[in-house]
Amino acid sequence: MLKDITLGQFFPGTSPIHRLDPRVKLLLALIFIVVLFVINNLVAYIIMGVLLAVVVKISQIPLGLVLKGLKPIFVVVIITAILNIFYNTTGEVLWEWGFLRVTTNGIMLGIFMAIRIVYLIIGVAIILTYTTSPILLTDAVENVFSPFKRFGFPAHEIAMMMTIAIRFIPTLVEETEKIINAQKARGADFETGSILKRAKALVPILVPLFVSAFKRADELAIAMECRCYQGGENRTRMRVLQTSRIDYVAIVITVLVCAALVSMNFMEFGWRA
Amino acid sequence: MKIEIQNLTHTYGAGTPFVKNALDDVSITIEDHDFIGLIGHTGSGKSTLVQHLNGILKPTSGRILIDGRDMWDKNTNIREVRFKIGLVFQYPEHQLFEETVYRDIAFGPTNMGLSEEEIRERVLSAMEFVGLEQDLLDKSPFDLSGGQKRRVAIAGVIAMRPEVLVLDEPTAGLDPKARDDLLKQIKKYYKENRSTVIIVSHSMEDMAKTVDKIIVVKGGKIERFLPVGEIFADAESLSSMSLDIPTITKVFKKLKDRGVDIETNVYTVKYAYELMRSRLLGEVRQDA
Numbered sequence: 001m002l003k004d005i006t007l008g009q010f011f012p013g014t015s016p017i018h019r020l021d022p023r024v025k026l027l028l029a030l031i032f033i034v035v036l037f038v039i040n041n042l043v044a045y046i047i048m049g050v051l052l053a054v055v056v057k058i059s060q061i062p063l064g065l066v067l068k069g070l071k072p073i074f075v076v077v078i079i080t081a082i083l084n085i086f087y088n089t090t091g092e093v094l095w096e097w098g099f100l101r102v103t104t105n106g107i108m109l110g111i112f113m114a115i116r117i118v119y120l121i122i123g124v125a126i127i128l129t130y131t132t133s134p135i136l137l138t139d140a141v142e143n144v145f146s147p148f149k150r151f152g153f154p155a156h157e158i159a160m161m162m163t164i165a166i167r168f169i170p171t172l173v174e175e176t177e178k179i180i181n182a183q184k185a186r187g188a189d190f191e192t193g194s195i196l197k198r199a200k201a202l203v204p205i206l207v208p209l210f211v212s213a214f215k216r217a218d219e220l221a222i223a224m225e226c227r228c229y230q231g232g233e234n235r236t237r238m239r240v241l242q243t244s245r246i247d248y249v250a251i252v253i254t255v256l257v258c259a260a261l262v263s264m265n266f267m268e269f270g271w272r273a
Numbered sequence: 274m275k276i277e278i279q280n281l282t283h284t285y286g287a288g289t290p291f292v293k294n295a296l297d298d299v300s301i302t303i304e305d306h307d308f309i310g311l312i313g314h315t316g317s318g319k320s321t322l323v324q325h326l327n328g329i330l331k332p333t334s335g336r337i338l339i340d341g342r343d344m345w346d347k348n349t350n351i352r353e354v355r356f357k358i359g360l361v362f363q364y365p366e367h368q369l370f371e372e373t374v375y376r377d378i379a380f381g382p383t384n385m386g387l388s389e390e391e392i393r394e395r396v397l398s399a400m401e402f403v404g405l406e407q408d409l410l411d412k413s414p415f416d417l418s419g420g421q422k423r424r425v426a427i428a429g430v431i432a433m434r435p436e437v438l439v440l441d442e443p444t445a446g447l448d449p450k451a452r453d454d455l456l457k458q459i460k461k462y463y464k465e466n467r468s469t470v471i472i473v474s475h476s477m478e479d480m481a482k483t484v485d486k487i488i489v490v491k492g493g494k495i496e497r498f499l500p501v502g503e504i505f506a507d508a509e510s511l512s513s514m515s516l517d518i519p520t521i522t523k524v525f526k527k528l529k530d531r532g533v534d535i536e537t538n539v540y541t542v543k544y545a546y547e548l549m550r551s552r553l554l555g556e557v558r559q560d561a
């Protein structure tokens with residue numbers, strides 16, 4: 001059951017998307033997010049959806065995994081869409097009851113918001129994290145923020161903490177599952193009884209989990225000390241990030257497509273909100 | 274209690290890029306009052322197999338019958354099954370959570386809904402069983418040594434008095450003395466309670482002197498299921514599964530290879546001693 005959390009996981013592969021420089025991917029993701037919220041034209045959104053599908057196809061992520069990643073946010077999407085429908089009350093009124101009013105523009109906005117969230121998850125949480133190893137991703141974060149080191153911004157330390165945190169998510173999930181099983185073997189019952197009883201039933205899981213998490217943190221710190229680990233100054237890397245032709249191609253394509261999509265905002269066609 | 278495993282297959286991570294067939298069409302019958310050693314290389318599927326015995330894992334396909342009844346039948350209460358088939362996990366000391374040793378060992382019996390006196394009696398006898406001093410009763414389990422923690426965790430399952438006791442690598446990481454003591458205690462539990470006991474282990478040497486039958490698992494399949502006496506007959510194929518045969522067995526095989534007319538079915542030092550003694554005495558007598 002805990003294993004169903006696929007969001008934020010990495011799936012190794014050799015597709016062109018996997019091979020992009022992580023800094024470039026980060027940059028493109030940023031552009032993508034901005035454009036996603038700037039465009040206001042249904043045709044543009046449809047085009048964007050098709051392009052996202054193409055990128056998913058190129059990245060060789062199985063469609064089933066994309067859907068599985070979207071499942072947990074389904075409720076959020078629906079609620080956001082409904083709230084937005086009632087939020088915008090301009091345009092032709094379709095239905096009215098008390099202070100609630102559904103208008104054409106409201107429906108449009110609801111649809112747009114739903115599309116934006118779904119695209120955001122597909123673009124960032126799925127394409128970016130599924131195709132980029134967490135190590136590369138944090139390397140990229142460090143690299144992008146390192147100019148701010150001059151002003152005392154701890155880029156290296158933050159990247160290191162991210163790496164460690166991400167690294168230990170699967171370990172903790174595995175550990176939790178093991179502890180749950182061990183307590184089940186002693187007849188622990190997590191599924192029946194009142195809320196209070198169920199909350200109490202969590203104690204046999206949480207205590208060992210915290211104990212082992214702290215112990216792990218301690219051991220890791222000691223192991224790092226033993227190898228004379230020290231912050232970012234003058235550290236060299238085993239893998240130096242490098243941009244290549246494929247990165248420039250990706251940047252050019254993305255910028256052109258985004259410019260085209262944004263320019264549709266100023267054209268006189270399509271449905272817009 | 275008879276446990277029949279029929280065509281059991283278990284797949285981890287179905288539907289992700291990390292699919293792993295940990296068990297592949299395993300069929301085996303464990304009779305009442307069997308004393309079994311489950312041996313196999315790292316990653317061969319031992320833990321996966323034993324976690325099916327008390328319904329922690331659900332078979333991907335296949336069935337497990339307990340006294341002829343399907344464990345995953347709608348009418349079977351899986352918690353009842355877990356009280357009857359006690360499983361001590363690999364590194365069980367990681368599951369301790371209570372404030373005192375007493376309360377941690379009492380967790381299982383309490384879940385069974387036993388009376389206060391019954392629980393007390395069981396906790397005390399379980400502690401004695403695993404060789405824990407009574408003065409540890411009110412200590413925090415987190416203040417104990419690794420070996421003591423292990424004993425507390427094992428006592429926590431033994432206190433439930435399961436009809437089938439399954440231990441996943443109970444001796445891993447213990448010193449030789451603690452290991453021998455623990456194996457002896459398990460053997461005693463087997464004899465005194467007329468229960469079924471299954472021990473998972475890497476060590477042929479330990480198993481040879483403890484259990485009656487050995488199951489060898491390799492790559493998610495059962496390779497052998499034989500009485501201890503017969504398992505070492507084809508030592509070569511065991512070595513090819515990267516399993517070691519007991520050193521004493523090796524010695525006798527070497528002697529045989531060198532032309533000494535001697536029995537090779539020797540797998541405990543004790544038996545080897547008896548054999549050599551009677552032989553030497555016999556030879557001495559002939560010389561005289």
Ligand SMILES: Nc1ncnc2c1ncn2[C@@H]1O[C@H](COP(=O)(O)OP(=O)(O)OP(=O)(O)O)[C@@H](O)[C@H]1O
Binds near residue numbers: 285321
């Ligand atoms: N929770 C899990 N998720 C995915 N794969 C798993 C999981 N548990 C085990 N496996 C895989 O299944 C296979 C069998 O594992 P299992 O733990 O049963 O081996 P084992 O024989 O107990 O090994 P060891 O002697 O190291 O304890 C291994 O290849 C392992 O990688």
Ligand SMILES: [Mg+2]
Binds near residue numbers: 319320321363441
């Ligand atoms: Mg194991």
